[in-house]
Amino acid sequence: MKPARPAQRAAVNSSAQHVFDVLRTVSAAAEPPGVSDIGRRLGLTGSNVFRALTTLEASGYVSRFRNLPQFELGTMPYLLNRALLNRFELTLASRPFLRALAQQSGETVSLNVRLGWYSLRVSGVYGSQDIYHRDRLGELALLHQALPGRAVLVSMSDAELAGMARFLTGIVHEWPGGEAWAVLRETLRASAATGFLAEPLPMSPGFSAIGIPVRDQSGAAIASITINGPVFPAANIGALLAVRDQLEAMIHADPQRFVSPFAHLPPERIVLQMPGRQAVP
Amino acid sequence: MHQTKPSNFQNREQNKAMARILMVLSSFASSRPDFGISELSQHLGMTKNMVHRAIKTLVEQDYVMRDSTGQRYQLGFRVLELQNAAAPEPSFRALCAPALQDIHAITGETVSLTVRALDYSVFIDGIETRKPAVWRLQIGALRPLHANATGHVFLSCETDAEVAAYIARHEHDASPAPDEACNAARLWQDIADIRRRGYAANLRPGLVPMTALAFPIWDAAQSVHGVLSVGGPKERFEPQLPGLLADILAIIEALCQRSRLYAAHAAGSEITL
Numbered sequence: 001m002k003p004a005r006p007a008q009r010a011a012v013n014s015s016a017q018h019v020f021d022v023l024r025t026v027s028a029a030a031e032p033p034g035v036s037d038i039g040r041r042l043g044l045t046g047s048n049v050f051r052a053l054t055t056l057e058a059s060g061y062v063s064r065f066r067n068l069p070q071f072e073l074g075t076m077p078y079l080l081n082r083a084l085l086n087r088f089e090l091t092l093a094s095r096p097f098l099r100a101l102a103q104q105s106g107e108t109v110s111l112n113v114r115l116g117w118y119s120l121r122v123s124g125v126y127g128s129q130d131i132y133h134r135d136r137l138g139e140l141a142l143l144h145q146a147l148p149g150r151a152v153l154v155s156m157s158d159a160e161l162a163g164m165a166r167f168l169t170g171i172v173h174e175w176p177g178g179e180a181w182a183v184l185r186e187t188l189r190a191s192a193a194t195g196f197l198a199e200p201l202p203m204s205p206g207f208s209a210i211g212i213p214v215r216d217q218s219g220a221a222i223a224s225i226t227i228n229g230p231v232f233p234a235a236n237i238g239a240l241l242a243v244r245d246q247l248e249a250m251i252h253a254d255p256q257r258f259v260s261p262f263a264h265l266p267p268e269r270i271v272l273q274m275p276g277r278q279a280v281p
Numbered sequence: 282m283h284q285t286k287p288s289n290f291q292n293r294e295q296n297k298a299m300a301r302i303l304m305v306l307s308s309f310a311s312s313r314p315d316f317g318i319s320e321l322s323q324h325l326g327m328t329k330n331m332v333h334r335a336i337k338t339l340v341e342q343d344y345v346m347r348d349s350t351g352q353r354y355q356l357g358f359r360v361l362e363l364q365n366a367a368a369p370e371p372s373f374r375a376l377c378a379p380a381l382q383d384i385h386a387i388t389g390e391t392v393s394l395t396v397r398a399l400d401y402s403v404f405i406d407g408i409e410t411r412k413p414a415v416w417r418l419q420i421g422a423l424r425p426l427h428a429n430a431t432g433h434v435f436l437s438c439e440t441d442a443e444v445a446a447y448i449a450r451h452e453h454d455a456s457p458a459p460d461e462a463c464n465a466a467r468l469w470q471d472i473a474d475i476r477r478r479g480y481a482a483n484l485r486p487g488l489v490p491m492t493a494l495a496f497p498i499w500d501a502a503q504s505v506h507g508v509l510s511v512g513g514p515k516e517r518f519e520p521q522l523p524g525l526l527a528d529i530l531a532i533i534e535a536l537c538q539r540s541r542l543y544a545a546h547a548a549g550s551e552i553t554l
Contacts, residue, residue: 015298016299019296027365028365029365051296052296059304059307060307061303072368073363073365076307077360078364079539080356081361082543082554083309083310084356084360084361087356095551108552121552124551125551136552136553136554137554261355262358263349264348270358272358272359
C-alpha cells in the first residue's frame with residue numbers, strides 16, 4: 001500500500017522527520033533491525049540513525065532487542081495505543097456485553113469500531129473453549145479486508161460504498177478489483193436482510209465466524225461485534241442479536257457519549273500505514 | 282509530570298529538541314483524554330512556546346490532533362501505526378521499572394514492587410540500597426497480607442466485607458513475631474489511615490527501626506496491579522522524607538496515569554495489544 005502523504009506532513013523539519021521515520025521503520029520491521037539495516041532502508045547515515053535511536057531509546061519509544069545492537073518498539077508506543085483505544089467509550093462500556101456473548105458461545109468475541117474507512121479492534125474477551133481464536137487489540141484493516149469491517153459495510157448505503165471505492169482507488173491504492181468488489185456487494189446485500197454476516201472458517205469446515213453491525217440512533221454502523229471460532233448453532237443466533245440490541249440500546253440512550261473521538265474528521269482524512277507492513281520513508 | 286531522565290551519555294548523543302517533542306507525546310499516554318498547551322507546559326516544566334512547537338510537529342505527523350471542540354489536543358490516529366503484532370505486550374514489571382529506578386535514585390533506599398497472590402504479597406522486582414543497614418529484598422518471597430505495609434495497602438483496596446473475611450481466615454495464624462500477627466484492631470486502623478492518606482506510612486519496630494512508604498498502583502477498574510514500596514532505617518530515611526515526599530508522590534502519580542490504562546485482572550480472559 002502506498003499511503004497518501006498529506007502536504008502538511010512535509011513541513012516537519014528534517015531532523016524530526018528522520019527520528020519519526022526511524023521509529024516507523026522499527027515498528028514495521030518483521031525482525032528487530034540494526035543501525036545499518038535502518039540506514040540502508042531510509043537512505044540515512046549510520047550516525048544519523050544512531051542519534052535517532054538514542055533519542056527514541058531514552059524516551060522509551062524503542063528498546064534493545066535481547067541486549068543486541070538491534071531495536072524493537074519500547075513501552076511507550078504500547079501505552080499510547082492503549083490510551084488511544086480507551087478514548088473510544090465503547091472500549092470499556094462494551095465489555096459486559098462481550099463477556100455475556102463469550103460465555104454463551106464459548107468463543108472469542110471482540111468489538112471493532114469504525115475509524116474512517118478502517119476497522120479497529122478496541123475490546124475483546126476470550127471464551128471457555130480449549131481451542132480458541134487469538135485476536136489482538138489495536139488490529140487495523142480496511143473495512144473490506146476482514147470480517148469486522150465487512151460487518152460494518154452490511155448497513156452502508158450505495159452512496160457510502162461508492163465513497164469507499166473512491167478512497168480505495170484514489171488514496172490508498174488498495175482497490176480489490178471490480179469483480180471482487182461486485183461479489184462483496186452481493187454478499188453485503190444478502191446479509192442486510194438477516195442483519196449479520198456469516199463467513200466460513202477455513203480451519204473448521206461446516207462452521208462460520210459471525211459479524212454483527214452495531215448502529216447508532218441514525219442507523220449508521222459505528223462498530224461491529226465478531227464471534228470467531230467454530231461457533232454456535234445457527235438456531236441460537238437470536239441470542240447473539242439480543243445482546244447486540246442491548247448494546248445498541250445503551251448507545252441510543254446516550255449518543256454523545258459514544259461518538260468516536262475522530263468523528264469530526266472526514267473519513268478520507270484518515271490514512272494509515274498498516275502495522276506490520278514496511279514503513280514508507 | 283515525571284519523565285525518566287536520560288544518562289549523561291544519552292544526553293550528549295540525543296537530539297534534544299526531538300526528546301522534548303517525544304516527552305510531549307508521552308504525556309498523552311495517560312488516562313486523561315486531552316490536554317491544553319498551558320497544562321502541558323505546567324506538567325512538563327517547559328515554556329508554552331516550547332510545548333507549542335512540539336505540538337505543531339506532532340500535529341503535522343498526525344500523532345496528536347485538535348479535538349472536536351478545536352480547543353484542546355488529543356492523541357492522533359497515526360499512533361495506531363506504532364504497533365508490532367509479533368512483540369509481547371509490556372509487563373507490569375516493565376511498566377514500573379523506570380519509577381523504581383527514579384525513586385531509588387532520589388532516596389538512595391531500597392525500593393520494591395509486589396503483586397498479590399491470594400492472601401499473600403509477592404516481591405517481583407526491586408533495587409537494594411548500597412548504604413549500610415539494608416532492607417533486604419527477596420524476589421519471590423511471600424508475606425501474609427497482614428504482616429507488612431505492602432499487604433495492608435492491598436487490603437485497603439478491598440471492600441470492608443473482604444477485609445473482614447481475610448481477618449477471619451488469619452487472626453489465629455501462628456506468627457514468627459508479635460508485630461507480624463494478624464491483629465484486627467491494628468489492621469483496621471492501618472487500613473483507615475491508608476484510605477485517608479492514599480498510601481501507607483509505617484514504622485516497623487525492632488533492633489533497627491525501619492520506616493516504609495507503600496503506594497497502590499491503580500488499574501483501569503479501580504483495582505490494583507501491585508504495590509510499590511520504599512523504605513530504610515528510621516534514623517536515616519525519616520529526616521529525608523519531608524524534602525522528598527512531593528517528588529515521590531509525583532513519580533507515583535505519573536506511573537498511575539499509565540497503569541490506569543490496563544485492567545489488572547484481564548490476563549487470560551481479555552484480548553491484549
